[in-house]
Amino acid sequence: MARRKYVTFFILILLSILIISSVLGPVLIKAPPQTKSLERFLLQWEPTRNETNETGPPIEVPENGQFMLLVTGASHVSYLRANVYTDYINGSWLTKNTSVLLANTVAPPMPEVPHHAERDTIGVISFAPLSGNLYTSLYTTMVNASGVEALPEYNLFKTAVNVSTYSFSAVSYTFQPYFLHNLSAGNLTDYLSAPNDTRLVSLARAITRNATDDYEKAQLIAEFLRKHYTYLENPERPNGTDPLTWFLFESKEGTSKDFASAFVILARLNGIPARLVEGFYIRAVPGTQIISNKDRWFWAELYFDKAGWLTFDPLRKDPNLFRPFELEVSPNSLELQPGGEIKLNITLMNVVNNSKVYLYAYVPEKPALVFLLNPGTSEITLRTLQSPGSYGIVLKAMVEHHGKVMKEDAIVIVNVSGGVKLRAEPAYLVIKRGSLGTVRIYTEDNVTELILLPMDSSFLPVLLPDRKGAFNLLFYAPSEPEWHFLGIRTAGENPSFLYIPVKVIDWAKVTLFDWPQNATAGDTITISGTVADSTGVVLDEGTIYTTLDYGNRSILLGFENLTGKLLQVNFTLPRYLAPGVYNITFHYFPSWGAPYVPRETWIEIAVKALxxxxxxxxxxxxxxxxxxxxxxxxxxxxxxxxxxxxxxxxxxxxxxxxxxxxxxxxxxxxxxxxxxxxxxxxxxxxxxxxxxxxxxxxxxVEMELPEKVEAELGKPVKITGGIIGLEKGQISARIYPGKLYKVPVSNGSFTLTLEPFNFIGERSIDFYHGDNLLARTTVVIVSPIKIELLTNRSEGEETTVIKFKALDALNDPVPNVFLTVEMENEIRQVMTNASGIATLEVPVPDDEKNVTVRVFFRGSSYYLPAEETFHVLIVKKREIPWLYLGIALLLAVVIARYGLVRKKAPKVEREPVLKIIFNNGIPLFKEGEVIEISVECENEPELYVDGKPVGKGKDFRLKLPLGEHTIEARCGGLVERATARIVKSYNDAVVEHYDRCFLPWGKETGVNVDELTPREIEAVLTDMMYPWEPLDVLTEIFEKAKYSHREVSREEFIRFYRALLTLIGGGCVV
CATH class of the missing domain: 2.60.40.10 (Immunoglobulins)
Incomplete structure (x- = not known):
C-alpha cells in the first residue's frame, strides 16, 4: 500500500512539472533571435500572405556610414538587388508579401527571343554581418549561404541568420536592338497600379505619343527624365508634399529614387508592368571592388512578354542592349611637363565571354602601341611627349565575337606645358566622308601665324585667320572611314603643337532588287539586294533587319547578317494581316564600333488577307x-x-x-x-x-451500347461500347444536365469511366459528336443495404422493443423501407423512419431469453436485397432493490465517517439546456403545412409565437400564416428564440435563394452570371472544378421552380438548400 502511494506521488510530481513548463516556458525561456520554428524546417513552403508591407527584412546598414562590401567576380553584373517595391501609396513605396521557398536554387526564366547570356559566380564579403535579403542580381540561380530562402516572385534571396560571406551564381541577358523593339508589354496587373492624378496621366501619354513599340516607350520615358531633370544626392522637399509629384512638377531635382520612382509610374501609365528596385550600382568587372553606402542606388524593372523582367535606369546606359564591352578611361585629360609619362587607367567592363581585349593607342606622329588587356582595370603607360602643345590621343579597344571584330573608341587630351597654348574647339570631330569640316583654333599671346603640318594631304586643309589669336581651320574629310589627325604648330624655333583627332564615318546605302508588288498574308518572300558605302563598296559587316508597319507598331519580320556578297533577305508576312498596302522597311545596323551610320530603305507590298x-x-x-x-x-x-x-x-x-x-x-x-x-x-x-x-x-456510324448500366452507389461507373463506322476519333458523353466527358474512340470501341455517384436513382447519359446525338443510355445507381442491430439486450415489464438500422453503401441511413423480421416462427414487417431506424415491439417472457432474429430486405428499385441474423437477449425489468440500496447507503456513511473516503468528489452541476428543435428540418414551410416543434428542457417549457403564448409542454404542432415568425421557448429562467418562415410555395423560396445567395456567390468566383443561363453557369462552374452534383441538383430544382408549372415539394427544397450550402457555405440563411 505504501509503495502505491509513492508511485502516485511521483506521477503527480511529473504532471506538475509538465503543466508548469507548458504554461510558463514561453515566458521564462527566451529563444535566440531569428530562431526558426520546427515547421519552418519541415515544410517546404510558407503560406502565401496578401497583406501589404515592406519586402522582407531589408539588410540592416550600420548608421555610422562605414558599411562596406567586398564584391568579386561580377564580370557582367552592374546591379546588386536588395529590395523590390510594388505599391506606391501615400507617397511611400511598399511591397506585397509573397510565398517563400525554402531553397537556395531557382531556375530563372529563359527569354524566348534571341539573346546573349553571360554567367558569373560572385563572392560577397561583408564588413558587418548581414541578415534578411541578400544582395544578388536579377537572375540569380543559386546562393551559397546558411539558411537561404528564395522569394521567386521578386527574384530575391534572404536568410534569417547572420552571414558575413556568401556567393551566388547569376546569369545576365542582353539583346540586339531590333529584338528589344519587337517586345510587347506583359500582362501583370499587380504591377500597373498608379496614383489617380490626371497630370501624371497626361504627362505619361505626352512623352510616348510618338512611340511605335513598348520598348521605345520605356526609352522615351528614360530620355525625357535625363533631359528635363537634374540629379542631386540631397534635394530639398517641403514636408507634407508627395515626393513623386514634387519631383515631376515642382523641383525637377531628385535622387536616383526619385528618377526611378517617376520612371516606374510613367511606365505603368503606359501599360507596361514595372516595379522599383533598391540595391547597389557596381562596376561589371571580375576583380574585387569595395562597395559602400555611396554606391546605394534605385532603378526600375519592366516586364515584357517573351523576355521577362528587364532593368531600366534613367540615369545610366541601357543595360539590356548587347555591347561587346564597355570602355572607361581615366583620366580623360592630362596636364604634363615635357617628357612626362602618360599613365592611364583603362577599365573594361561587361566584356563578352570574359575575353582579352586588344587596345591600340595612337599618339600623333608616333608608332601605335598595342596592349592585350584582361577585363577589369589596367594601367598603361604611353610614349612621352617632349614638345609643348595639346595632343589628342586615340584609344581603340577591340574584341572578337562570333568571327567579327567589335570596337569602341576613347579620346584623351594631353596638354604639355611650355610654349604658346593652343586649343581646338571642338577638341575632336566625327565627320562624314567627303564633307567639309570646320575647327576653331584659339591661341594664347595673340599669335598671328600658324603652320599646317603635312600629315594627311587628303584633308586639303586651309587655315584662315579670324581675329587676333583665333583661326578657322577648314578641311575636307578623307575618303577612308577611320581616325585621322590634323596637325598645327606655331611658327618659330620652339613651336607648340596642336593635334586634332578626326573620325571619318560613312553613310551606308541599302539597295533592293526585284521585290513582289503583291503577296498574300503568310507568304515567305525573298528579296535580293546590297549594302554598300557611299563609293559603292559592298560592306561585309553589320545586320539587315526587316520590319512591317502595322498600325502604330513596327513588327520584326526577320534579319540577315552581311557577308560582303549579294544580300538575300528572307521574311514571312504575318498570317493575321488584313487586306491592304503595307510598308516594309529594311534597316541596316553596323557592327559595334564600325565607322558607318545606320540607314534604312522601304518598299510597299499590296497584301491579300488569308x-x-x-x-x-x-x-x-x-x-x-x-x-x-x-x-x-x-x-x-x-x-x-x-x-x-x-x-x-x-x-x-x-x-x-x-x-x-x-x-x-x-x-x-x-x-x-x-x-x-x-x-x-x-x-x-x-x-x-x-x-x-x-x-x-x-x-x-451506328453505336453499340447497353440500354441500361447498373452501378453501385459510391463506386466508379464503367461503360463500354462500340461504334460501327468510326475507327478513330473522339465523341462526348453528357450526363444531364451539364457534366461533359471527352471519350476517345480507338479501333471502333470506347470505354468511359464516370466518377462515383453519391445518390441512388437513374441518370441519362447522351453520346454526342458536336450537335449530333448518337445514342442514349441510362445509368441506374443502386446500393446494397447493411442492416445493423441497435439493441443486443432489451428489457421491459410487459413488452420491449428491438431496434434495427438500415444503411446504404455510404453509411447513410435508408428511410421509408420495409424490413421483414422473423423471430420464433413469427414474421412481421417494420418500416424505417427518417433516421433509417426500424422498431419492433415484442413481448417480454418471465425468464431471460436469448432469441434469434432474422431480418430481410427484399430489395427495391434502387436498393439491393439484404439479410442479417442477430441474437437478442430479452429480459424482464427487475424491481428496484430498496433494501440492498439502504444497506449500501449505510455502509457509505460509515466509511465516510471513519475516513476511509478522505476526499469527497466535487459535485458536477450540469448546465441547464434549452433548445428549440424543428422536427421537419429547415425552419421554412409552405403555407398550410403543420410545423412540428420539440423543446428540450429539464423542466416544463412554455412556447410563445410572436410574443403570444401557445401552451406548455415539450411537443407542439402549429400552423402559421405567411411571413416570418419568432418562436420563443421559456423554461426555468432560460429563454431561447428561433425564426420560422412561411412562404406561399417552395417554388418562390427556391427562386429567392437562387437570386439572393447563389448568383452573388457565382459572381464573386468570376462568372459573368448576368450574361449566362442557369445551365451555362453550371457548366462554367463545373469547368472551374466546383462539385458538379450539388450544382446539378441546385440548377435542376431551380429550373423546375421558375420555368415549369409543377410544384416543388418540401423534400426537393431541402435537397436544393443542402446543395446550396455545400457550394457557398453557411452564409445564406433561410
Missing part, C-alpha cells in the same frame, strides 16, 4: 441528313461575308453555299452508308482574300 475555313475536322453522325456548319474568316479574324463556297462529297460536285453577314454557312448532305466520307470545301478568293480549301471527314 482566307481560312473554321470547320470541324471530323463530323460523326447517324445515317440520314447530316448538317455541316462553319465560318469563313480572314487571317485578321474578320468574317468574309456573302462569299460563295463550292462543296463536293466523295469527289462528286454537290453545289454551292453562301456565307452570311457574319461569315457563317451551313450545308446538308444525305448519307446512308456506314463509314467515312470526304466533304471538300473550296473558296476561290477575291480581290481582298486568298483562295481557301479544306476537307472534312464525315463518319456515318
Amino acid at each position: 482566307a481560312e475555313f473554321d470547320v470541324p475536322e471530323q463530323v460523326v453522325s447517324l445515317e440520314g441528313n447530316v448538317t455541316v456548319k462553319g465560318h469563313l474568316v480572314g487571317g485578321d479574324g474578320k468574317a468574309i461575308a456573302n462569299a460563295s463556297i463550292e462543296y463536293s462529297l466523295d469527289k462528286n460536285y454537290m453545289g454551292t453555299v453562301n456565307t452570311s453577314e457574319n461569315g457563317e454557312f451551313s450545308l446538308r448532305v444525305l448519307l446512308t452508308q456506314l463509314g467515312s466520307h470526304n466533304l471538300s470545301l473550296y473558296y476561290p478568293g477575291d480581290a481582298s482574300y486568298s483562295p481557301a480549301e479544306v476537307n472534312v471527314e464525315i463518319a456515318i
